[in-house]
Amino acid sequence: MLPQYQRFDTFEDFRANYAVNVPPAYNFAFDFLDAQAAQDPERPAMVHVGPDGARRELNLAFFSKGSSRMAHAFKAMGLGKGDKVMIVLQRRVEFWLAVLALQKVGAVPVPSPHLLTAHDVEYRVNKAGIKACVVEEDFMERVDAVAAACPSLKCFVRVGARSAEGRWLAWEALENAHPDAFPRPERAAGGEDVSFIFFSSGTTGMPKMVVHNHNYPLGHITTGVHWHDLRPGDLHLTVADTGWGKSIWGKFFGQWMAGACVFTWDYRGKFVPAELLDVISKHGVTTFCAPPTIYRFLIRENLADWDLSRLRHCTTAGELLNEGVFHAWKKATGLTIFEGYGQTETTLQIAAFPNMPVKPGSIGKPCPGWDIVLLDVKGRVCAPGDEGEICIRLGDGKTVGLFDGYLYEPEKTASVMFGGYYHTGDKAWMDEDGYFWFLGRNDDLIKSSGYRIGPFEVESALITHEAVVEAAVTGVPDAERGQAVKATVVLASGYSPSPALVKELQDHVKRVTAPYKYPRVVEFVAELPKTISGKIKRAEIRAKDEGKTSEPTL
Incomplete structure (x- = not known):
C-alpha cells in the first residue's frame, strides 16, 4: 500500500507538525520501489514521450x-x-x-x-x-x-x-x-x-x-507531496535535464512517493515553447514545474490556443520569478505559480505552498524540518527587513536532504559549514510576516553610493520591457559611486541597439522599481555567458568589466 502522507490545512500546522520518518539503512530502490511494485505492480510510474513523439x-x-x-x-x-x-x-x-x-x-x-x-x-x-x-x-x-x-x-x-x-x-x-x-x-x-x-x-x-x-530521497517528500501538491493519478512534468539535481527534485523520488506518475518529454535540440504547450495539452499534464525562463517564453504565446484545462498546479525554481510573469500566467490560465528555493546541496529549503497565501516575488517561508535564519556579516540573526545570508542551523540531528559535504574537499566543506550553520552564500531579507525575498548570491550584490542592490530586482524590471529577452545585472567600477549598475541585455527580435533604446530601458527601470537602481551602463549582446546548466555567469561579466569606466556602452 502506498504510504499515507498527512496533509495540512494551514502552513502553521504544517510547519509545527510535519516530520520525516527515516527508517534505518533506507534504500529507495528496495524500500520504496521494490516494496511498492510487489504490492501494486501495475501502478503507473511514467509516461514517456520520445524524440519521435512515441508515447x-x-x-x-x-x-x-x-x-x-x-x-x-x-x-x-x-x-x-x-x-x-x-x-x-x-x-x-x-x-x-x-x-x-x-x-x-x-x-x-x-x-x-x-x-x-x-x-x-x-x-x-x-x-x-x-x-x-x-x-x-x-x-x-x-x-x-x-x-x-x-x-x-x-x-x-x-x-x-x-x-x-x-x-x-x-x-x-x-x-x-x-x-x-x-x-x-x-x-x-x-x-x-x-x-x-x-x-x-x-x-x-x-x-x-x-x-x-x-536518506536524500526522503527529503523530497516535501517537494512532491506538499510543494508540487501531488496525489495518486496526477501526471507531473518537471522541465529539467537529467544531468542536474533538479531532475531528481521533479522527476523521480518525491513524485513516486506521492503516488503520482512522472511525465517525461525527451525532446532534443532547441526548446520550442509551442511544442511544450502541445505536449502539456495533448497528454493531459496535471502539474507542472519549470524555471521562470520557461514561463517567460510560454506567456509570449497565445495560451488560449491550447487546452490547459487539466493543468491544476504550477511551481517554479532555479532562478527568481519575475512578478510580471506571475501575473501574466495567472491571468491567462487562472493558476498561481508557487515558487521554491533550494540548492544542489539541499532539497527544498524555502517555498510557497498551497496552504498559505502567496506573495508574488517572494520565495515563501522555510520548509518544515529546515531551521533557517538570515545572518549578517557579523554572524548575528537579522531583524525583519534587514538583508542577510540564508543559513541553515545545524542541530544535533541531521537535516534530511542536506548534503554531507564536498567530496575529497574538507576545506571547502569547512568554508560553508561553520559556527553551527550551513552558509548557502545566498542573500535575502524577511518581511514581518515571515516571507523571504531573495536578493542574489553574496558576490552578485552591487554596492553603489551606499545602496546595496540585488541584481534580480533590476533584471526583473528590465525583462518586463518588450524589447528585452534576457538581462544580467552586475556592478562595474565607478569612481564616484564605488560601483555603478550595469545591465547586459539580449534584445528581442525586431529591436536594435541605440542610445534611444538605452534611455528607454533606463526610464523603464526607474518606473518599475526604485529609481536609484536603474542601470547607468547598458550593453547589448547576442547571448549571455552561462554555465552548462543555464545559470548566468555574472562573475565572467564582472571579470570582463574590471578596469572599465561606467560610461554607457552599446
Whole structure:
C-alpha cells in the first residue's frame, strides 16, 4: 500500500507538525520501489514521450524488474558499494533504470549533462575517481577521446542503436541477460552511505562535488507531496535535464512517493515553447514545474490556443520569478505559480505552498524540518527587513536532504559549514510576516553610493520591457559611486541597439522599481555567458568589466 502522507490545512500546522520518518539503512530502490511494485505492480510510474513523439506508459513493475536486471549486470561488471558511475542519458528511460540499479548494488550515480566536452569528462572522472560510465551513443567519442588519461575508468556502457564495439558494452544485451529479481544484499548500501554525487554548476570557479546519502530521497517528500501538491493519478512534468539535481527534485523520488506518475518529454535540440504547450495539452499534464525562463517564453504565446484545462498546479525554481510573469500566467490560465528555493546541496529549503497565501516575488517561508535564519556579516540573526545570508542551523540531528559535504574537499566543506550553520552564500531579507525575498548570491550584490542592490530586482524590471529577452545585472567600477549598475541585455527580435533604446530601458527601470537602481551602463549582446546548466555567469561579466569606466556602452 502506498504510504499515507498527512496533509495540512494551514502552513502553521504544517510547519509545527510535519516530520520525516527515516527508517534505518533506507534504500529507495528496495524500500520504496521494490516494496511498492510487489504490492501494486501495475501502478503507473511514467509516461514517456520520445524524440519521435512515441508515447510509452510504464508501471512500477517495469522499473523494479528492469533495475534488477541491470543491477545483476553492473555487479557482473565488477561494480559494487561506493564505486562511482557517470551517467549521461538525457531524458531516456534508461536513466531511471541505471540510478535504481546502482542503488541496488551500492554504487554511486554521478548524473552529468550531455553538454559536457571531452575536457569536462576528463576533469570530472579524475576528480571523482569514476570507475564506469553509462552514456548516450552520441557521447561515446567524448569519452573515448580522454579514456587513456582517466586511469580509474574501467567500464563503458552505451545506450542506443549503435553497435557496441571495442571497450563499449551494449545496454540492451546487458539488460536482457539477467533475471528480474535482485535480492537485497546482506550489507546493502543505505542510510548514511553515499547515494549521489552531483557536480555543482560552477558559476564561480570549477564545479564542486556535492555528496548526498541514501536518506536524500526522503527529503523530497516535501517537494512532491506538499510543494508540487501531488496525489495518486496526477501526471507531473518537471522541465529539467537529467544531468542536474533538479531532475531528481521533479522527476523521480518525491513524485513516486506521492503516488503520482512522472511525465517525461525527451525532446532534443532547441526548446520550442509551442511544442511544450502541445505536449502539456495533448497528454493531459496535471502539474507542472519549470524555471521562470520557461514561463517567460510560454506567456509570449497565445495560451488560449491550447487546452490547459487539466493543468491544476504550477511551481517554479532555479532562478527568481519575475512578478510580471506571475501575473501574466495567472491571468491567462487562472493558476498561481508557487515558487521554491533550494540548492544542489539541499532539497527544498524555502517555498510557497498551497496552504498559505502567496506573495508574488517572494520565495515563501522555510520548509518544515529546515531551521533557517538570515545572518549578517557579523554572524548575528537579522531583524525583519534587514538583508542577510540564508543559513541553515545545524542541530544535533541531521537535516534530511542536506548534503554531507564536498567530496575529497574538507576545506571547502569547512568554508560553508561553520559556527553551527550551513552558509548557502545566498542573500535575502524577511518581511514581518515571515516571507523571504531573495536578493542574489553574496558576490552578485552591487554596492553603489551606499545602496546595496540585488541584481534580480533590476533584471526583473528590465525583462518586463518588450524589447528585452534576457538581462544580467552586475556592478562595474565607478569612481564616484564605488560601483555603478550595469545591465547586459539580449534584445528581442525586431529591436536594435541605440542610445534611444538605452534611455528607454533606463526610464523603464526607474518606473518599475526604485529609481536609484536603474542601470547607468547598458550593453547589448547576442547571448549571455552561462554555465552548462543555464545559470548566468555574472562573475565572467564582472571579470570582463574590471578596469572599465561606467560610461554607457552599446
